[in-house]
Amino acid sequence: MAKKFAFLLVRDFTLSPLSLFIDTLRLAGDEGDRSRRVEFDWQIVGERGLPIRASCGVELLPTKAIGNPEDFDNVVVVGGLLDTNRVLSSEKEAFLMRAAEKGVPLTALCTGSFVLARYGLLDGYSAAVSWFHIKDFRAEFPDVNAHADSLYSVDRGRATCAGGTGAADLAGYFVSQFIGQKAAEKAAKILVLDRIRNISDVQPVGDLFPEAASRAVKRALLLMESNLQEKVSVTEIASRLNCSRRQLERLFATELGTSPMAAYLALRVHYAKSLLEGSDLAIGDIAYRCGFENAGHFSRVFRQHTGITPTNLRHPSRAANGAAKA
Numbered sequence: 001m002a003k004k005f006a007f008l009l010v011r012d013f014t015l016s017p018l019s020l021f022i023d024t025l026r027l028a029g030d031e032g033d034r035s036r037r038v039e040f041d042w043q044i045v046g047e048r049g050l051p052i053r054a055s056c057g058v059e060l061l062p063t064k065a066i067g068n069p070e071d072f073d074n075v076v077v078v079g080g081l082l083d084t085n086r087v088l089s090s091e092k093e094a095f096l097m098r099a100a101e102k103g104v105p106l107t108a109l110c111t112g113s114f115v116l117a118r119y120g121l122l123d124g125y126s127a128a129v130s131w132f133h134i135k136d137f138r139a140e141f142p143d144v145n146a147h148a149d150s151l152y153s154v155d156r157g158r159a160t161c162a163g164g165t166g167a168a169d170l171a172g173y174f175v176s177q178f179i180g181q182k183a184a185e186k187a188a189k190i191l192v193l194d195r196i197r198n199i200s201d202v203q204p205v206g207d208l209f210p211e212a213a214s215r216a217v218k219r220a221l222l223l224m225e226s227n228l229q230e231k232v233s234v235t236e237i238a239s240r241l242n243c244s245r246r247q248l249e250r251l252f253a254t255e256l257g258t259s260p261m262a263a264y265l266a267l268r269v270h271y272a273k274s275l276l277e278g279s280d281l282a283i284g285d286i287a288y289r290c291g292f293e294n295a296g297h298f299s300r301v302f303r304q305h306t307g308i309t310p311t312n313l314r315h316p317s318r319a320a321n322g323a324a325k326a
Contacts, residue, residue: 002029002041003178006064006072006099008092009044010115013080015054017109017167020191021076024171027187028179039179043072047091055080066091069099074174079111079163082133088115096121103157107170110163117141121158128153130162131203132218135210148210151201162203169197195279202274208266209256216241217251224264228271231291234260269305272298276314283310 005025007018022042029039046052046062053059069075075096077088088096100106100121108116113129114137116122123143131148138146147153152161152170161170168191172184181196188196204225212218223237237260238248252260272290275281281289287298303309 002037002039003074003174004072005040005042006045006069006075006095007042008075008077008088008096009046009052009054009060010078010080010088010112011053012055013052013078014110014163015056015058016165017161017163018078020165020168021109021171023191024168024175024184024187027190028172028175028183033190039183040175045092045095047089066095069095069104070102072099072104074105074107074159075099076107076109077112077115078109079113079115082111082114082136087118093119105157105159107159109161109167109170113137113146113160114140116158116160117144122160125158126153126155127158127160128162128166129160131208131210132222149202150199151197151203152199154199165193166197166203168193169201172196173199201278204271208270209263211255213255214251216243216248217255220248220252220260221263221267224260224267225271228268229289229291231264234264265301266305268292269302272302272310273306273313276310283314286310 009018025040025042026035027033030036043064044052044060044062045064045066048062048065051059051061077096087093096106097119106116106121108127110130111133113122113127117127117137117140122141124145126145126147128150129137129146129148134146134148137144148162151166152159152173154173159170161167168188172188175184175187184196209221212221219241220237223232223240234248235245238245241248248260252258252263256263268290272286275286275289283298284295287295290298292298292301299309299311306313
């Protein structure tokens, strides 16, 4: 029997986590790309006839009226914009609370974690939150064990993800649990994802700069993180943020105690470290992915920042043998 997922969408929900999660289920649950609901089924639950607007302006109609949450194997809340008061309707709220009462597993995509937390449904649970929102989340919900060092989290009957492509990774986890790893790998390949990231994979930025406070610095860090391989100049980043390079440099010095260039390099080294520890990519390939000229340049910079070479990080025994011979 197909595993059934119910989706509750807040107004101004983010469309990409919803579509990536559903597409992973769709592609994994049938042969090829035939889109039949063989292993998985899904419904957008809501008031029939009332469209739900996404943050990008697209509107979706519910596919199933609000009924019994026990009819589903998982209830997924898809969050959205946080700058306005986005809450569930009273009917959706009752559906969610009944699901929790009946022990139906709950999942939050993107800022859906804020929704679950506001109803007390994450108290005492571990929750993965985007590094961009982690400080606000921790301040508002101190009873939740929130972290920004992984793409998603699964703690008993609660699953959360940081958003974006992390939704595909979380869906891949469910696919692996229900029907096997091969099906999850198939879905990832059809979606042209490099690999299936697991619960131990870090977020691209994570808590590397938790002291970032202003929107300008946070957005600058996101732009840097999104352009690790093909580097963008600090001047261009400042231009995209509608400020001068000097203004951006002052903000970085005030909030992070470093320059934009130094922060950019730290992000590249941080990402390289995660690839060294979590993948089998050749060191030269990692150097290329992280925007370094060649493996030699990468090795020198990496050692300056971490005190160890990429090779010795990946093969600690070599470093130990070298120290013993010395």
